[in-house]
Structure formats: structure tokens, C-alpha cells
Amino acid sequence: MNPGRLLIESIAQMEGLVQLVIGLTIAAAVTLLLLRYLTDLLRLNPFGRLYQSLRRPTDEMISHMRGSRFYLPLRRSLGFDPSVLMVLVSLAILWYVVTGVLHNLFFLLQGLGQSLIAFGGGSVFIGAKYLIGTGILAVLFFLMALMTIVFVNWIFGLFRRLAYWSLSRLTPLLRVFEFGGAFAGWSFIILWIALSFATVAVQGVFF
Secondary structure, three states, rough: OOHHHHHHHHHHHHHHHHHHHHHHHHHHHHHHHHHHHHHHOOOOOOOOHHHHHHHHHHHHHHHHOOOOOOOHHHHHHHOOHHHHHHHHHHHHHHHHHHHHHHHHHHHHHHHHHHHHHHOOOOOHHHHHHHHHHHHHHHHHHHHHHHHHEEEEEEEHOOOOHHHHHHHHHHHHHHHOOHHHHHHHHOOHHHHHHHHHHHHHHHHHHHH
């Protein structure tokens, strides 16, 4: 079998695996949060081993949400502790972002697979076109992945060291898109729009 076709068929299996992992992660998080809720509902001894064991897996998640910049505004607006709600929403956003990054990676692999198929079939020009497009998209997707890491860190406080490195790589580009005036402070969003437009253009021309 042509290596390109084998690669493209493998991508479909990887996409199915990602959906399975997402489902298992959400199910595990909901189960742990329900167990935490039961400790309060049953009024277990806070110093007991069972109480500590049921709450320990979610302690860090809840603590992280309560330290978020969104926690107090949400608590004032909703009138109750929104930490559990924030965990579920954060998990949904995180997986949405991760799925987007993986989708871009799978698209690159498909482009590489199409290039190998074209080369294997003797279509050198078409294969070269797919390969060049894949290379350009790899650069664009890399920049978008850096922006995604910065965004996730801003919301959840995760990947701080990686987010700092990502921002240092993006800063020269962000300065280019800092137009000032009415657009002051919008450089991050403008850069994302520019990169998104560029990826659509490359996909349209090279694929």
C-alpha cells in the first residue's frame, strides 16, 4: 500500500481515538465532582480518610478555579460558588482548544499523505504543490498553537512557563499588528484573524 494512503487511513483512526479520550476524560471529571458533592451531602467527617480520599482528586482543580480572575465576579453574579461549574466549562474549553490543535495536525498529515500519493503516482508537480502547502501551513499552525497556549494560560493559568516562551516568540509579530488608536490592545485578535485568513488562503490555493 502507498505510504500516503496508509497515513491518511491512520488519521481517521486517530480522530476516533481523540473522541474516545475526550469522552473518558469528561466522564472521569464528572464522576470525581459527584463524589466530592456526596461528601458534603452525606456530611462526612472532614478529618476522616474516606472524606479526604474522595475530595483529594478534585482539590487542585477546585483550588485553581477559586484562584481564577473569573471566580469572584461569577460568584457575585450567580449568587453561589461557581467552582464546579467553572471546572466543567474549563474542561469543555480546554478540549475544544486541544481538538482544534489536533485537527490542524491531522490536516498537515493528510497534506503529507496526499503529497506522497501524488509523488507515487508520478504527479511530481501536484505532489510538490501539496508539500509546499503543507510546509506553509505547518508554520502558520505553529504560530496559532503558540497563541492558543497563551490564551489557555490567560484563562486557566496553565502552562505558565510554556506560555511565557510562546509569548516571547509572538511578541515581534504582535508589535507589527499594534496599530494604536481605536485598535490599541487588539493586536492579539488581529494577529489571530490574519493567521486564520492566511491558512484559508493557503488551503484554497495549494489544496
